[in-house]
Structure formats: structure tokens, C-alpha cells
Amino acid sequence: MALATRxxxxxxxxLAKYAPESENSVWTxxxxxxxxxxxxxxxxxxxxxEWIFTDLRPIVxxxxxxxxxxxxxxxxxxEKYFIPESDRSRLVFINGxxxxxxxxxGGLGKGVTVGNLADHSDExxxxxxxxxxxxxxxDVFVQYNGLMFEDGAYIHLEKxxxxxxxxxxxxxxxxxxxPFVATPxxxxxxxxxxxxxxxxxxxxxGENRYMTIPVxxxxxxERAHIHHVRIQRDSIDAIHVSRPIAYVxxxxxxxxxxxxxxxxxxxxxxxxxxxxEEVDFTLDGLVLIDGEQIxxxxxxxxxxxSHADSHQLHKVVVNGKAHSIFNGKIFVRRDAQKIxxxxxxxxxxxxxxxxxNTKPQLEIFADDVLCSHGATIGQLDPEEVFYLQSRGMTEExxxxxxxxxxxxxxxxxxxxxxxxxxxxxxxxxxxxxNSESKVTV
Amino acid sequence: xxxxxxxxxxxxxxxxxxxxxxxxxxxKGEIHAIMGPNGxxxxxxxxxxxxxxxxxxxxxxxxxxxxxxxxLDPDERAHAxxxxxxxxxxxxxxVTNNTLLRESYNTIAAxxxxxxxxxxxxxxxxxxxxxxVDMNPDFLERSVNAGFSGGEKKRNEIFQMAxxxxxxxxxxETDSGLDIDALRIVADGINKLHGEDDAVxxxxxxxxxxxxxxxxxxxxxIGGKIVKSGGKELAIELEEKGYDWLETxxxxxxxxx
Numbered sequence: 001m002a003l004a005t006r007x008x009x010x011x012x013x014x015l016a017k018y019a020p021e022s023e024n025s026v027w028t029x030x031x032x033x034x035x036x037x038x039x040x041x042x043x044x045x046x047x048x049x050e051w052i053f054t055d056l057r058p059i060v061x062x063x064x065x066x067x068x069x070x071x072x073x074x075x076x077x078x079e080k081y082f083i084p085e086s087d088r089s090r091l092v093f094i095n096g097x098x099x100x101x102x103x104x105x106g107g108l109g110k111g112v113t114v115g116n117l118a119d120h121s122d123e124x125x126x127x128x129x130x131x132x133x134x135x136x137x138x139d140v141f142v143q144y145n146g147l148m149f150e151d152g153a154y155i156h157l158e159k160x161x162x163x164x165x166x167x168x169x170x171x172x173x174x175x176x177x178x179p180f181v182a183t184p185x186x187x188x189x190x191x192x193x194x195x196x197x198x199x200x201x202x203x204x205x206g207e208n209r210y211m212t213i214p215v216x217x218x219x220x221x222e223r224a225h226i227h228h229v230r231i232q233r234d235s236i237d238a239i240h241v242s243r244p245i246a247y248v249x250x251x252x253x254x255x256x257x258x259x260x261x262x263x264x265x266x267x268x269x270x271x272x273x274x275x276x277e278e279v280d281f282t283l284d285g286l287v288l289i290d291g292e293q294i295x296x297x298x299x300x301x302x303x304x305x306s307h308a309d310s311h312q313l314h315k316v317v318v319n320g321k322a323h324s325i326f327n328g329k330i331f332v333r334r335d336a337q338k339i340x341x342x343x344x345x346x347x348x349x350x351x352x353x354x355x356x357n358t359k360p361q362l363e364i365f366a367d368d369v370l371c372s373h374g375a376t377i378g379q380l381d382p383e384e385v386f387y388l389q390s391r392g393m394t395e396e397x398x399x400x401x402x403x404x405x406x407x408x409x410x411x412x413x414x415x416x417x418x419x420x421x422x423x424x425x426x427x428x429x430x431x432x433x434n435s436e437s438k439v440t441v
Numbered sequence: 442x443x444x445x446x447x448x449x450x451x452x453x454x455x456x457x458x459x460x461x462x463x464x465x466x467x468x469k470g471e472i473h474a475i476m477g478p479n480g481x482x483x484x485x486x487x488x489x490x491x492x493x494x495x496x497x498x499x500x501x502x503x504x505x506x507x508x509x510x511x512x513l514d515p516d517e518r519a520h521a522x523x524x525x526x527x528x529x530x531x532x533x534x535x536v537t538n539n540t541l542l543r544e545s546y547n548t549i550a551a552x553x554x555x556x557x558x559x560x561x562x563x564x565x566x567x568x569x570x571x572x573x574v575d576m577n578p579d580f581l582e583r584s585v586n587a588g589f590s591g592g593e594k595k596r597n598e599i600f601q602m603a604x605x606x607x608x609x610x611x612x613x614e615t616d617s618g619l620d621i622d623a624l625r626i627v628a629d630g631i632n633k634l635h636g637e638d639d640a641v642x643x644x645x646x647x648x649x650x651x652x653x654x655x656x657x658x659x660x661x662x663i664g665g666k667i668v669k670s671g672g673k674e675l676a677i678e679l680e681e682k683g684y685d686w687l688e689t690x691x692x693x694x695x696x697x698x
Contacts, residue, residue, distance in 0.1 A: 386494065386515060387531035388541070389515035389516045389519070390515045390516075391519060391544075391545040391601065391605070392516050392545040395516070401536055405535025405536050409534065409535060
């Protein structure tokens with residue numbers, strides 16, 4: 001685009017000079033390209049349609065420093081975040097840096113490679129796909145990640161390989177004296193007929209301000225299956241800007257479930273791109289926010305070929321002065337017939353000061369498709385509250401139970417037992433905290 | 442047990458009077474039937490006794506065991522032994538019948554000085570009650586009323602009544618939507634649950650239910666008032682004559698049909 005001959009440098013532009021050096025040609029190439037793009041791309045603002053509802057002040061008004069100058073505290077007591085199923089299939093990153101001593105990668109069986117991207121730079125798949133799948137137009141966050149990342153999660157499944165355990169990609173962010181920016185990276189390549197479950201977890205260990213910009217590229221080849229759970233439990237003052245993108249080939253399945261609990265400001269932009277016929281994909285989300293949190297999901301489900309089943313249930317509970325934004329784009333290209341696409345955004349407003357903006361956006365250029373969509377914003381149904389009260393529950397308890405029930409639906413499909421339980425506990429903690437704060441409904 | 446005195450009720454904030462001076466006394470061990478055409482205020486009466494927040498009492502009083510319950514929240518009334526079987530039971534996806542009932546049973550038990558049951562004891566307790574309404578134990582693990590047929594929902598209400606053992610049960614059109622077999626099961630359940638120490642108020646459109654549950658008293662409600670009371674033979678008379686012959690007794694209400 002010709003818009004940026006001279007751009008106003010943002011904090012990300014200013015930090016660009018701290019980009020690390022690399023001797024590796026793959027990394028050098030990505031950095032050169034990213035820097036060039038970053039230098040000609042302006043930081044977004046609210047006059048741009050895609051950012052019209054999103055308050056970017058938490059980023060713009062923070063003086064982020066390079067990670068080395070942030071004065072980070074050590075990460076302690078992190079074992080409690082390890083999920084038992086991934087005892088031997090876990091990658092740990094602290095502020096975006098790979099930590100081998102906490103990681104464990106022996107237990108996945110034949111044909112499964114799991115490790116740090118930087119240690120796998122010679123592999124054909126890394127050279128072929130890294131940074132080539134990510135496709136976000138003029139996106140300073142993707143460019144900044146490309147410029148800065150050194151480590152990252154690499155998951156590769158050979159043809160027919162089935163991962164014997166779920167893989168936990170644990171991203172921890174430490175407390176620090178100054179706000180820093182982390183750039184986690186992930187590449188998943190699932191060859192024909194392979195099968196893997198990935199638990200991607202982002203956890204803030206303190207209550208500090210930091211910004212994390214995870215970029216995740218996923219390639220699901222023919223007849224492969226991926227179950228991808230993404231949990232965002234960043235610090236309450238953090239900024240989380242994520243770009244997970246998946247390409248689905250013929251007869252493949254990709255099911256992703258994103259649970260947003262933490263961060264002051266979240267901007268999540270999941271995308272699924274169909275690359276051939278007969279695919280099945282899910283892009284579900286659960287957002288539980290309170291206080292002054294802002295959680296924004298801009299998703300794309302791009303149907304480019306015939307015969308796709310796609311599903312997006314995005315549920316949001318807003319309390320306090322929190323603000324949820326949802327923009328769900330569903331594209332059905334010309335000649336992409338027999339598409340069965342479902343999208344539903346349901347918002348539960350628990351407080352008078354909460355705010356919800358929702359915009360389902362369907363652009364359909366084929367004529368033989370079934371696309372259902374809906375968006376609702378509501379409070380708890382007084383009739384339901386009365387029903388439970390008439391069975392002896394206090395008003396607070398009734399509201400807690402109903403909020404819990406509302407939120408639970410989205411995590412029912414998370415099939416890793418300990419993660420399912422963990423999410424139930426998180427939902428319970430949220431609803432419990434809310435009933436104790438005696439919000440008005 | 443229940444004394445309703447000159448009760449006037451409006452929809453909260455709308456100033457439309459729905460009940461226009463209802464008087465009703467229900468004693469321990471009795472079964473009362475309240476009949477009447479659509480829009481006569483029968484369901485409102487049941488809801489207001491259970492404490493529905495949508496309605497406002499503008500005049501009169503409701504005494505339960507000699508004390509006014511107007512200031513009590515719905516859960517406090519439930520703790521005191523009041524139970525409402527809903528005309529349209531609410532679906533609560535995500536909460537199983539088992540969870541709801543254990544929560545309800547234990548809070549009510551605690552406030553009435555009964556012993557709480559642990560999950561295993563409660564399980565046994567539930568199984569006996571399930572038989573009463575001929576329901577499959579699988580049903581305990583299903584979400585409350587979610588995806589239930591109309592008949593299942595009504596049976597679930599009676600099942601809850603069986604579990605919670607109320608002293609005053611208000612059954613709001615529990616018979617509607619039931620086929621003849623389900624009606625018999627539900628009616629048998631109610632008959633078995635009813636004893637000397639509790640009272641039942643049946644709200645119904647049709648005389649049909651009263652073939653199975655024999656009321657001690659029948660009241661006809663038209664236009665927000667009880668216009669006629671009698672014994673069980675009144676229900677049969679209504680079945681033959683309809684409500685028209687009584688409407689002249691009522692202060693005119695456009696809704697009465």
C-alpha cells in the first residue's frame with residue numbers, strides 16, 4: 001500500500017533497533033523482510049475500520065524497554081503449571097526464550113519432532129514454512145515478531161504419526177521492573193494422516209505490564225487432525241496481541257478453542273484458511289473479563305473450496321467496566337459450494353458499565369451454501385434466576401450457577417482431562433469472584 | 442397453613458392490577474384446586490406466593506404458618522417449605538439435575554434443621570424418589586430440563602417436589618402437555634407425596650387432573666378474584682357448563698373468556 005511514505009514511529013518502531021543478530025540465513029531473511037515492512041507500516045489507530053472499537057492507549061502510552069533492560073525477576077514455582085498428561089511432551093518459554101531445563105520432550109513416540117525452532121533451522125519444513133504461512137496485511141505486530149523472535153516452539157508430525165500425549169507449549173512471563181515486549185513463536189506442521197493435541201498456555205507470573213505478541217503458524221495436511229487449545233492467563237496489566245493462523249488441506253480437521261481470562265488488553269486474530277475440499281474446522285472462544293479489561297477477537301474463516309464444515313461459538317461474559325469486541329469474518333469464495341458454516345457470538349453482560357461490540361461479517365460469493373450466524377447481548381434471564389431461587393438458592397448463588405453454566409458450554413470440547421478441569425476451575429473462580437462482588441444484574 | 446387475605450397484585454412498575462382482592466385459606470392436609478379461564482390470574486397467584494419479583498403486592502397479605510411472607514425472598518420461602526412447580530420449567534444447560542437437587546436439598550435441609558446428605562447418601566435417596574415418577578437414573582446426569590420434552594419437564598417438577606419434601610406445594614398447570622399415561626404417573630406421584638402434614642394447591646384448566654387427584658376444595662377464579670368455591674363436585678359442574686355462567690359474578694375483566 002502506498003499510504004506510508006513517512007510514518008509516525010510507534011514504540012515498536014523505536015524498539016526495532018534492538019533486533020538481535022543472527023548467523024542463520026533463514027532468520028536473517030525473515031528479519032530483513034520484517035524490518036523493511038515494519039519501516040513502511042504505520043501503527044494502527046481507531047480511525048481504521050478494523051480498530052475502531054479498540055482502545056490502544058495501553059500500548060501507546062507505555063514506555064516499553066528491550067527485554068534485557070526490563071529488570072526481570074526469576075521465574076519461580078513454575079512446576080504447578082505443568083499439566084500431568086504432558087509430563088514428557090512439554091516446551092517451556094520464559095518471556096519468549098526457550099528453557100530446556102524445564103522442558104521435556106521424550107514421550108511422543110515415532111515420527112514426532114518437538115523442540116525449539118532455533119535448534120531446527122536446518123529442517124526442510126522450517127525453511128519452507130516459517131514466516132511463509134503468516135498472512136496478516138500490514139500488521140506491525142507480525143512484523144515486529146518476525147524481526148525479534150529467536151526461539152519458538154516447533155512441532156512436526158511425520159506422515160501417519162500420532163502424538164501419544166498432548167503437547168504443552170507453556171509461555172511464562174515474569175514480573176519485571178520495566179515493561180517489556182515478548183515475541184513467542186510457534187510452527188506446527190502436521191503431515192498426512194497425523195494427529196496431535198496442543199495446549200498453548202500463556203501465563204503471567206506477576207501483575208506487571210508487559211506485551212506479548214505470539215505468532216503461530218499451523219499447517220494441517222491431508223487427513224491430519226489437530227486439536228489446539230489456547231489459554232490466555234496473562235498478568236492483569238499485560239497486553240496480549242496474538243496471530244494464530246492455520247491452513248487446512250483436503251480431508252483435514254483443525255479444532256481450536258481459545259480461552260481468554262487475563263490481560264488488560266487482548267487482541268486475538270485467529271484465522272483458518274481452507275486449502276482444499278472436505279475440511280472440518282472449529283474456532284471457538286470463551287472470554288471472561290472484569291474490571292477494566294478489553295478483549296478483542298477479530299477472526300477470519302476463509303472458505304476457498306467446496307465442502308467445508310466450520311463452527312465458531314464465541315462466548316463472552318463481561319463484568320465491571322470491561323469491554324468485549326468481536327468481529328467474525330466468514331468468507332465463502334466463488335465456487336466454494338456446499339459450505340456448512342455456523343457462527344454464534346453470545347455475550348452475557350453482568351454489570352451496567354460493561355460494554356460489548358459485536359459484528360458478524362459474512363461475505364458470501366457462492367450460491368449453494370448454508371451459513372448461519374447470530375449475535376446476542378443479554379443479561380441473566382430473571383425467570384431462570386427465579387427458578388433457581390424457588391429451589392432454595394440465594395439470588396447470588398443462582399446468578400453464579402447461571403453464569404457458570406453459560407460459560408461452560410465452550411470448554412466442553414476440550415478433551416485433555418486436566419486442562420478441562422483447570423478451565424472449569426477458572427470459570428468457577430471467575431463466577432465466584434463476581435457473585436462476591438455483588439454486581440447488579 | 443396458608444392464608445391469603447384481600448390480596449391485590451400488580452405487575453411491578455406497570456400499575457396493571459392482576460389480582461383484585463383474593464381470599465383463600467388452605468389448611469394442613471388439604472388439597473385445593475384453583476380453576477378458571479386463561480388470564481384469570483391463577484398462575485399469578487401461584488407465583489406471588491412463591492415470591493416472583495415481577496409482581497408487587499399493593500394491598501392485602503399472605504400468611505404462611507401464621508406469619509406474613511411478603512418480605513421473604515423466593516429462596517427463603519423455599520427454605521420455609523414452599524414449592525412451586527412451574528407451568529413452564531426453565532432450562533438450565535450446564536447444571537445437572539443431580540447438582541441442582543443436591544444444592545437445593547442441602548440448603549433447605551440446613552435451614553429446616555434436617556441433616557444434610559453426603560453425595561452417596563443423596564444418591565440412594567434420589568433413586569427412591571425417581572421410581573415415584575418413573576424416571577430413568579440417567580436423567581440425573583442430564584442438564585436441568587435442557588432438551589426435555591414437555592412431559593419430561595413436568596415430571597421433573599414433581600420429581601423435585603418429591604426430593605425437596607415441601608409443606609406447601611403449588612402446582613401450576615402441571616397437567617398441561619401431559620399425555621394420559623404421564624398424567625397418571627404424575628398424579629400418582631402427587632397422591633403418594635401428599636399427607637396429613639402438607640397441603641397442595643393445584644392450578645388447572647381442566648377437570649381431567651381431578652379425576653386422579655381428588656381435591657377437598659375447588660375454587661373458580663375469574664378476573665383476578667375467586668368468584669365461587671365449593672367441593673369436588675364444582676369441578677364436574679364446570680366441566681359441563683364451562684365458565685360462562687359464572688362470569689356475571691365477576692367484576693368485569695376484558696381478558697376473561
